[in-house]
Amino acid sequence: MDELDSAIVEHLQRDARQTNRELARKLGIAPSTCLERVRALRNRGVITGYHAAVDLRALNRPVQALLSVQVRPLSREVIEGFKTYAAGLPEVLSVFVVAGSEDFLVHVAVPDVDQLHSFLLDRFSKRREIVNFRSSVIYQHLSNPVTTPLGPAE
The missing domain is CATH 3.30.70.920 (Lrp/AsnC effector binding domain/regulation of amino acid metabolism (RAM) domain)
Structure with a gap:
């Protein structure tokens, strides 16, 4: 995990509903790079799923x-x-x-x-x-x- 991977994981934990474009903009990277990195994190088992927090x-x-x-x-x-x-x-x-x-x-x-x-x-x-x-x-x-x-x- 490099700094960019860590930043992606942190942002997705805070809001997994954000679009790839929004995430890329927040990180200052191209949407294609962001999508590639997120896919790689899923394939490596770092990101295991997404969920809705409930009260x-x-x-x-x-x-x-x-x-x-x-x-x-x-x-x-x-x-x-x-x-x-x-x-x-x-x-x-x-x-x-x-x-x-x-x-x-x-x-x-x-x-x-x-x-x-x-x-x-x-x-x-x-x-x-x-x-x-x-x-x-x-x-x-x-x-x-x-x-x-x-x-x-x-």
């Missing part, structure tokens, strides 16, 4: 929580099965397989705390492989809209 409140999902989940027995089959199960639930935004005392972090968004409680009772309490779970309600969620390359570790 969870507008979707009646203002309450977010992180669920720490411990499963047993620890086996590939159990881990893959739970990962697939959790990722398929409509309340789930993300599933992270982690190291440490818990095996998963599951990010959910629901209409209210009562729905979170029902989700935990109906979807997690009945799963045989889950031996423990804890929930942490998220008061505020900030994320960086732009991911930039990091230099080599020193």
